Amino acid sequence: MNDERLIDATLAGDKNAFGELARKYQDRVYNLALPIVGNADDALDVVQETFLQALAHLESFRRSSRFYTWLYRIAYNCAVGALRKRGRTTSVDRIVEEIGECFESPVESPDAKSKREDDVQALREALAKLPEEYRAPIVLREIEGANYERIAETLEIPIGTVRSRLHRARNALREALVRRRNDF
Amino acid sequence: MKREVWEELVDRVVDDECTAEEKRALYEAAERNPEIREAIDAALRIRELLRKTAGATVPPEFSERLRLAIERSDVWVEREAARPTVRPASTGAARRFGGRRFLWASTGAAVSFAAVALLASGLVDGAGREAVQIGMRVDKAPEIASTAPTNADFDAMENGDEAARTRPTILRRPGNKGEAPKEPVVATPDGFYTRRTVDSENAKRLLAEFLRFCRENDVAYAKIDGDFELTLRETTSENRRAILEWLDANARKSEERAETNLAERWDEADESVCDVRVSFNVE
Structure with a gap:
């Protein structure tokens, strides 16, 4: 099923449809978040937050752009938000180590x-x-x-x-x- | 070509953000200037390496965590609430019954059963107190031969009528001070509610613990307006029993009979058809 149909189904109340969208894009969002937040745990939190935010605001998604274009903006904002919330206290060594473990x-x-x-x-x-x-x-x-x-x-x-x-x-x-x- | 010009142009060319003329000019300059060639190669190398490192995948268990988070999102219930034809009648009915009242619903002519809401006395009438009410509804309840109580039954129970209190399917804590509903009892095709009340200090703790408990037991929950509704859809009989045990341990002892009885009925029924909703109402 393509993104459009999955979005329609989600808006109609189909949880599995949004789950399918999440499965489809979770790795891409993860790869976007990981270098920004610098560790796997925070990146996973960002992925989860991204999809929950996307789900909450799906009605506002204007179909003039691709779903992922819209999604990654949310992901970026979540990632930067997480980084700021953490206060940038993570050491460079930890970032390097954790990013390395994930690839x-x-x-x-x-x-x-x-x-x-x-x-x-x-x-x-x-x-x-x-x-x-x-x-x-x-x-x-x-x-x-x-x-x-x-x-x-x-x-x-x-x-x-x-x-x-x-x-x-x-x-x-x-x-x-x-x-x-x-x-x- | 000056350094500041080609340095800026290298980025745009590599990023394909240039005109054909600019691209041609840069590559012509690169043939004459090895520095430009190296800058282009380095930019492309960095891209290649970065893209190679972008192959991370989420851990296998994360997909399930994400699925559950999505399922438990408030959004589903909010969207359902926004659609009048979809929202279950009993949910609205439950909200209309505030305070210390009971909401009774039966499955209709063929399926009916009883439940009693038990309220702790003196918990909601103190100044500054806050209450949490937990309602539990079984959507597709097993068939049970019983007679649904009427308002008169509730009134009778409130008045200490032992006959009403001891009716087989009405499990009633002796001495309960709760009030019968003023409104007509709302019959819905999908179940019933029971309620519990705790004082303000316990309310927050109970709510937090219950939410955590549901997470640990893989039970979906959602929030509607100011109320917390925990939807135990298609959860297993074991989970339901665990939830009831938790309630028994953390809420009023008086509810034990009713809830245990309910759990037994679930066990008798096809567990896949049970759909339980638990509501927290913080007043």
Whole structure:
């Protein structure tokens, strides 16, 4: 069943229909939330909160956009809300450790895997160290594939600011990769 | 091409937020300037790595947690309440019966049974006191040969009529000070209510504990307006019994007979058809 029908069924009172939507998108929302909040437990809370918020406001969903576009804005707000609520007290090490635990490694050769893991580790560390205002745009852009307009809309910042923050975020991540290679 | 220009352009090109002319100009510049080429490659590499790390999946048990959270959301009941034709008559009826009154409903001519609401005396008439009422309804009740009580029966019970009190299907705590409903008893096709009242300090604790208990026992609950309604849909006989045991342990001892009796009836019936609703009314 497509999203439209699942939404209609949900609005008609079908709990299973919304459950199906949740199952369909839970991993995507999780992958959006995880780098922002930095740990699995909080990210799961964000996923749950996102779907409950979406369910509560489903009537206000205008079908001019795709359901997930609407959903990820909710997810982002929930994630940032969780981060602020927590007071940013989580250590970078914990973020790196927890994010790392959540990702599965694809099958590849040992050498390639080792190099990729080095790079990914460097990237995770750099991502965890990024200030929230830089982390959010890069996650939305690179993981969600959102364009500048959608990022601007989601973060409620001008497109020019999206560009500058993406640029700074990339610079920070690139420098982290360069530093890691220089260390070896 | 100046550094600040190509640096800005690299991002837009990588993000496909540029014109065809800008893209062509950047790649032409990159052929002449290795720094530009490296910047483009680095941006693409970062994207590749970030997307590779985006393969996290929620733990298997989380899906069930999410499903339950969705099922228990207040929204379903609120939406149901917004649709007059869908909302169960007994829910509205239950709300109309405030304070220390009973709500009785029977399943109609073929199916009828009795229940009695037992109220603790002196708990709601003290100044500044707050009450929690727990109503329990069985939607598709098992057939029980009994006679539904009338207002006159309630009045008789309130007046200490032993004959009314000892009718087989009316389980009544001796000495109960509750009032009979002033309104006509509302018959619904799906069950009955019983109620309990506790004082203000216990109310919050009981409510919190009951909600936690229901979560632990995989029982859905929802909230309507200012009332808490816990819907025990298609829950197992074991869960229902556990809930009643919990109520017995935490609410009035006097309700034990009625609730235990109800539990026994559930056990006799096809458990899959039972649909129980519990309401908390904080006044």
